[in-house]
């Protein structure tokens with residue numbers, strides 16, 4: 269079972285080994301509106317713009333199953349609408365709403381949620397069939413030359429799970445249950461230098477930069493502390509959420525100069541359905557076997573941080 273479901277997740281590797289080490293920047297043109305908006309996406313070559321305000325993401329069966337269930341779940345308003353599978357140049361894509369369509373030169377931020385960024389089954393496979401990776405070793409030493417162990421240095425390679433755990437403890441994933449992956453403000457370059465953004469203070473500084481110190485954005489509208497509290501309530505009651513290990517999924521925050529704002533859950537490539545006897549609360553600390561992912565604990569912390577950033581009334 270483990271092997272077959274891992275195979276399924278491997279087929280979700282949207283990077284497909286084409287540009288394994290490099291963060292690519294992709295400009296997407298939204299042609300539905302009267303202007304052409306160039307939007308920066310972190311990575312990957314796995315997206316295309318679809319017709320009528322849609323986005324095509326390289327097909328992943330696990331992600332498709334999640335979207336199909338999410339369209340029937342109370343979480344539906346918090347995820348991009350899903351429109352099925354389409355083919356382009358013999359490649360299948362999941363078609364979903366492009367969340368940026370109705371924004372005007374938006375600022376976007378991707379926060380990866382949860383305390384764990386790899387699936388339990390990846391850990392099992394890493395033990396049974398270890399495949400140390402040179403690209404991850406190189407990414408590791410580029411950030412901290414002292415990080416690899418003696419053995420890793422000798423191999424010039426690290427296991428993916430070890431790399432992911434190192435990334436978690438280096439950033440706020442372990443300490444706060446979420447991390448800022450990157451953001452782009454209107455007409456600015458993409459900021460992705462958050463690998464060491466770990467403390468509350470560092471996170472607040474980055475969030476403040478993202479909203480240009482305009483904390484009124486956090487008070488009302490669809491990207492705000494009250495909206496995140498609403499999302500939390502819906503998550504706590506959602507059948508989908510209870511029954512899935514949600515790993516590597518992000519919250520996408522968007523705002524623009526007209527005052528439009530929004531927040532959505534994206535990226536279900538590593539979200540796995542649980543066996544029927546298991547249910548998660550997404551707050552209990554992870555121990556191998558319990559499948560907990562720390563998603564709600566991370567959202568609690570994020571809400572708390574945003575609350576503390578609110579202007580005093």
Ligand SMILES: Nc1ncnc2c1ncn2[C@@H]1O[C@H](COP(=O)(O)OP(=O)(O)OP(=O)(O)O)[C@@H](O)[C@H]1O
Nearest residue numbers: 282309310312323348365366367368378534535537
């Ligand atoms: N529906 C959407 N509408 C608009 N932008 C989106 C949408 N889905 C994803 N994006 C953009 O694309 C980026 C990557 O999306 P996603 O995380 O789903 O891809 P991925 O290939 O699984 O990425 P990675 O594995 O690197 O985390 C997001 O940070 C966001 O900027």
Ligand SMILES: O=P(O)(O)O[C@@H]1[C@H](O)[C@H](O)[C@@H](OP(=O)(O)O)[C@H](OP(=O)(O)O)[C@H]1O
Nearest residue numbers: 281282283288385407428432435516537538
């Ligand atoms: O952010 P970094 O430091 O560049 O590291 C990447 C990041 O953690 C991605 O989440 C992960 O993809 P998945 O979540 O899809 O596993 C990717 O693995 P990959 O190289 O195997 O795609 C890592 O390389």
